[in-house]
Amino acid sequence: xxMATKIKRGIIYVCLILLGIMCFLPFLLMIVNATRSGVEITxxxxxxxxxxxxxxxxxxxxxxxxxxxxxxxxxxxxPATILTAYFSSITAYAMAVxxxxxxxxxxxxxxxxxxxxxxxxxxxxxxxxxKLHMVxxxxxxxxxxxxxxxxxxxxxxxxxATLSKALLEAARIDGAGELHIFxxxxxxxxxxxxxxxxxGGFIGNWNNYLVPLILLNTPDKxxxxxxxxxxxxxxxxxxxxxxxxxxVAISVVPILIVFCFCSxxxxxxxxxxxxxx
Amino acid sequence: MAKTSAxxxxxxxxxxxxxxxxxxxxxxxxxxxxxxxxxxxxxSFMNYKGYGDPTWAGLDNYVRVVKDKFFWRDLLNxxxxxxxxxxxxxxxxxxxxxxxxxxxxxxxxxxxxxAVYYLPNLIAATSVAFLFKTLLDWKYGSFNQIxxxxxxxxxxxxxxxxxxxxxxxxxxxxxxxxxxxxxIMLMAGVQGIPKDYFEAAAIDGAGRWKVFAKIxxxxxxxxxxxxxxxSLIGGLQLFDLPFLMNGAAPGTxxxxxxxxxxxxxxxYKFGFETHQVGYASAIAYTLFFIILIVSIIQFKTxxxxxx
Numbered sequence: 001x002x003m004a005t006k007i008k009r010g011i012i013y014v015c016l017i018l019l020g021i022m023c024f025l026p027f028l029l030m031i032v033n034a035t036r037s038g039v040e041i042t043x044x045x046x047x048x049x050x051x052x053x054x055x056x057x058x059x060x061x062x063x064x065x066x067x068x069x070x071x072x073x074x075x076x077x078x079p080a081t082i083l084t085a086y087f088s089s090i091t092a093y094a095m096a097v098x099x100x101x102x103x104x105x106x107x108x109x110x111x112x113x114x115x116x117x118x119x120x121x122x123x124x125x126x127x128x129x130x131k132l133h134m135v136x137x138x139x140x141x142x143x144x145x146x147x148x149x150x151x152x153x154x155x156x157x158x159x160x161a162t163l164s165k166a167l168l169e170a171a172r173i174d175g176a177g178e179l180h181i182f183x184x185x186x187x188x189x190x191x192x193x194x195x196x197x198x199x200g201g202f203i204g205n206w207n208n209y210l211v212p213l214i215l216l217n218t219p220d221k222x223x224x225x226x227x228x229x230x231x232x233x234x235x236x237x238x239x240x241x242x243x244x245x246x247x248v249a250i251s252v253v254p255i256l257i258v259f260c261f262c263s264x265x266x267x268x269x270x271x272x273x274x275x276x277x
Numbered sequence: 278m279a280k281t282s283a284x285x286x287x288x289x290x291x292x293x294x295x296x297x298x299x300x301x302x303x304x305x306x307x308x309x310x311x312x313x314x315x316x317x318x319x320x321s322f323m324n325y326k327g328y329g330d331p332t333w334a335g336l337d338n339y340v341r342v343v344k345d346k347f348f349w350r351d352l353l354n355x356x357x358x359x360x361x362x363x364x365x366x367x368x369x370x371x372x373x374x375x376x377x378x379x380x381x382x383x384x385x386x387x388x389x390x391x392a393v394y395y396l397p398n399l400i401a402a403t404s405v406a407f408l409f410k411t412l413l414d415w416k417y418g419s420f421n422q423i424x425x426x427x428x429x430x431x432x433x434x435x436x437x438x439x440x441x442x443x444x445x446x447x448x449x450x451x452x453x454x455x456x457x458x459x460x461i462m463l464m465a466g467v468q469g470i471p472k473d474y475f476e477a478a479a480i481d482g483a484g485r486w487k488v489f490a491k492i493x494x495x496x497x498x499x500x501x502x503x504x505x506x507x508s509l510i511g512g513l514q515l516f517d518l519p520f521l522m523n524g525a526a527p528g529t530x531x532x533x534x535x536x537x538x539x540x541x542x543x544x545y546k547f548g549f550e551t552h553q554v555g556y557a558s559a560i561a562y563t564l565f566f567i568i569l570i571v572s573i574i575q576f577k578t579x580x581x582x583x584x
Contacts, residue, residue, distance in 0.1 A: 009382050020393040029419055030408055045422040091302040098295035113310055119514050119541050120565050123548050123558045124316030147306035178294045207401035209517050214549050225403040229521060244411055248404050255399045263392040270458060271465035
C-alpha cells in the first residue's frame with residue numbers, strides 16, 4: 001500500500017474512533033458524575049470518579065424508589081414480549097403455511113397498519129381504555145402486544161425462508177396434530193428469528209414513555225421512564241445533580257448489559273428491517 | 278376414488294386450523310389497533326370533553342385546525358427540528374456507508390463500530406433527554422464547562438433557553454441517537470449487493486468513485502427511500518425529547534417561546550390536559566393527511582428516478 005493511502009487510512013480510523021467516543025462519552029460522564037457531589041459537579045469537569053456515590057444513592061432513594069419503577073417496567077415488558085413472541089409466531093406460521101380465505105387480505109391490512117403513525121390511534125386508544133375501565137391498569141400496556149403487525153410481517157418472511165414443507169408432511173404422516181407440530185417442530189426452527197424480534201420488542205417496551213404517561217395515574221404504578229421524569233421536580237438542582245445522574249444511570253445500565261450480550265441479534269433485526277426481499 | 282376424497286377432506290381440515298391460529302391476533306388487532314384508529318376518526322367530527330356523550334360537530338374541528346396559527350407554528354417547528362435532524366443523520370450514515378464500503382481503504386472492524394454507533398439508540402428517550410438536560414444546563418452543566426475549559430467560549434451558552442439554539446439541540450441529539458440505526462440499514466443494503474458487480478467493475482478498470490456512483494448509489498436508492506420515509510413518519514411524531522427538554526417541568530408549552538412545541542405535543546395538550554378530545558383527534562388526522570401526501574410525493578419522485 002502506498003504511503004499516502006496509509007496516512008489517509010489512519011486519519012479515517014481516527015475519525016471513526018472519535019465518533020465512537022462521542023457515542024460513549026455522555027454515558028461515561030453520567031456514570032462518573034453519579035459518583036460525585038453536586039458541588040464538585042458544578043465546579044469542575046473530570047472523568048475521574050468521585051466518592052459521593054453513597055450520599056447520592058441516599059438522596060435519590062429518599063426522593064423516589066427507582067427499584068419500584070424497575071419492577072413495574074419488568075411486570076409490563078416481560079409478559080408483553082412473551083405474548084408478542086408467541087402470538088406473532090403462530091400467526092406468521094399460519095399465514096405462511098396454510099391456505100385459507102382472507103389470508104391475502106390479512107397480509108395487506110398488516111402492511112397498511114405497519115405504516116400508520118401511532119398518534120392516529122392515541123386518542124381512540126385512551127377512549128377505549130376508559131370504556132373498558134382499564135385506565136391506570138397494566139392490561140392496556142400488555143394485552144395489545146398479542147397483535148404486533150411488524151413482528152408478524154418479519155416472522156412470516158422468516159418461516160417462508162427457513163421451514164421446509166417436507167418436514168411438516170413427514171410429521172403429519174407420523175400422525176402429529178397441527179398444534180403439536182407447531183410447538184414441537186416449528187417453534188424451535190423459528191427460535192433465532194423470534195429471539196431477534198423479542199430483544200427489539202423488549203427494549204421498545206422498556207423504553208416506552210407516552211402510553212404509560214397517559215394511562216397510569218398512581219405514582220406507585222409508574223414504569224421506569226415515567227418515574228425518571230419525576231426527578232425533574234427535584235428543585236435544588238445544584239444539590240441533587242449527582243443524585244439525578246445516578247437515577248438516569250440506574251435506568252440505562254440494564255439496557256447496556258443486555259446490549260453487550262445481544263448486540264448481534266439487535267443489529268441483525270435492523271438489517272432485516274431494511275432488506276425486505 | 279374414495280381414498281382421494283378422504284385425503285381431500287383431511288387437507289381441508291388441516292387448513293381450517295389456520296383460523297384458530299390467527300384468531301387471537303385478529304381479535305386483539307381489531308380491538309386495540311383498528312378500533313382506536315377508527316374511533317379517533319369518529320371523534321374528530323365530534324365535540325367531546327372526555328366524558329359524557331360526544332355531540333356532532335361536523336367539520337368544525339378541522340376548520341379550527343386549519344385556522345389555528347399555533348397548529349401551523351408547531352408543524353413548522355416540527356419540520357424544522359426534523360429537517361435539520363434528517364440532514365445530519367442521513368448525511369453521517371451515508372458518509373459512514375461510503376467509508377466502510379470503500380474498496381481501496383478496506384476499513385476493518387465494522388461489527389465493533391456498528392455496535393458502538395448504535396449504542397445511543399438503545400437508551401430511552403426519557404433518559405437521554407434527562408441526561409442532556411443536565412449536561413447542557415447553562416449554569417451547572419458539564420458541557421459548558423468543557424467549552425469554557427477549552428477556551429471555545431468565554432461565557433456560558435444557554436443552549437436550551439434560547440430560541441436560536443434549542444430546536445437545533447433537539448435536532449443534533451436526534452441525529453446522535455439515530456444515525457447508527459440509519460447506518461446499519463444502509464450498510465445492510467450495501468452488503469446485499471452481489472459481489473460479482475464489484476468484481477466485474479474492477480476487471481473493467483472502473484475507479485472507486487465510478488463504482489460508487491454507478492453501482493452502489495443506484496442500488497441503495499430503495500433503502501434510502503425506506504429510511505427517509507420511516508424517519509419522516511417518526512420525525513413528524515416527535516414528542517419525548519422536546520417534551521422533556523424544555524422549561525422547568527415536562528411539557529410546559531414548549532419553552533423557550535414555544536419553539537420546542539411539536540404537533541404531537543400540541544395534540545397531547547388538547548387530548549390529555551385541556552380535554553378537547555374532538556379537537557385533538559382532528560389534529561391527529563390533519564397531521565396524518567399531511568404525512569400521507571408527503572410520503573406519496575416522495576415515493577413518486579424518488580421512485581421515478583429509478584427507471
